Amino acid sequence: MEAARPLRADARRNRERVLDAARASFREYGRNAQMDDVARRAGVGVGTVYRHFPDKAALVEALVSERFREFAEDGRRALEEEDDVWEAFTGWLMRCGEWQESDRAFCEYLTNAVPHETKALVAEREGLQEVDRLFIEKGKRAGVIRDDARPDDIPLIMAGIAATARTGGIGNWRRHLHIALDGLRSASDRKLPD
Amino acid sequence: MEAARPLRADARRNRERVLDAARASFREYGRNAQMDDVARRAGVGVGTVYRHFPDKAALVEALVSERFREFAEDGRRALEEEDDVWEAFTGWLMRCGEWQESDRAFCEYLTNAVPHETKALVAEREGLQEVDRLFIEKGKRAGVIRDDARPDDIPLIMAGIAATARTGGIGNWRRHLHIALDGLRSASDRKLPD
């Protein structure tokens, strides 16, 4: 169903342009980015934007989806290339923070409850959860992550960083991340609730 | 200039009603709350809402301002009534989280950069910063807060909690807060960057 009819050459090219323009616009303005602006940057009419994406929400989802995938990939790579688990873990979240710093739409997505997610996005999110699981597990085994940590603590921290990446003053999200990481580190006198 | 002319009786009563309605509406819907809805809940016409607040932003600011003040007051009280500093500190932030959980507008305010703040709001925010300073100082002196912590780490954590109070699943913000608090606790092997 995907390759039913390979997009016409100009159509494919325009689709790329639209995606590029959307990336730029949404990263800068977040949800406030305007479809007209996306079209203008792409050097294309709004109609063309709508031919490739049914509506604005779909465009945002496509971009966020992309980010989730990149993030998960980066995590897997770190997990297998870096042999110090803690290094891999912190490096991974640090890079995530850097992306967030320059991607307003992504931050907004992480800090605001979204009504309905596409199947595609849910799948991407689940892929990421798997990476969270791997990190926590490996970290615990190596004794660097506290025993009562859970995979779903990571999204909490990511969302937190997303919030400060946009309001805490430039670069301050790094402190925030470090604090959270220290809280996740293994130590004998700690106990998370529940 | 404040008491130049004491508001007419009905006007004062309506002002209260508008504020009550606005509280309810903005807490539930955040920035998406509609002026018409506020007016309806207050049993008043939109015109009346606008007579007391120049525009929507002013209304939001009034409410956020109120929250900042309450939060600062609560902190001062905890600081002098509770003699265990760490208890006071964690209790304070916990209560803050609980407020956030039921105040969407407040969360949104903390997690989104706002263009221009009113003098009044800035003052309120500074009052809160003073409380942050007191907590950090007293905590360090008691040896329960790490030496390299800074007063402005607290707003970072608050913003982080605000993010998860709305996206992390019910009650999960508590875990997030605990992790952050453990990261802020004093321990010998830690060092924040910068």
Add this chain to the structure above:
DNA sequence: GTACAATCGGAACCGGTGTTCCGGTTCCAG
């Protein structure tokens, strides 16, 4: 080369929401 289907552009449309405006009403001073 030609024809037709896919694609394009962007003006026009349209719903939603903040804000204004003014005739009617209410409060209060004298």
Add this chain to the structure above:
DNA sequence: CTGGAACCGGAACACCGGTTCCGATTGTAC
């Protein structure tokens, strides 16, 4: 009691931005 200033209500307005639509254009199969 009464005049008038302050206040009220909510219909109407204005603007903004997402979405639609269709005549013009372009790519490609035959």
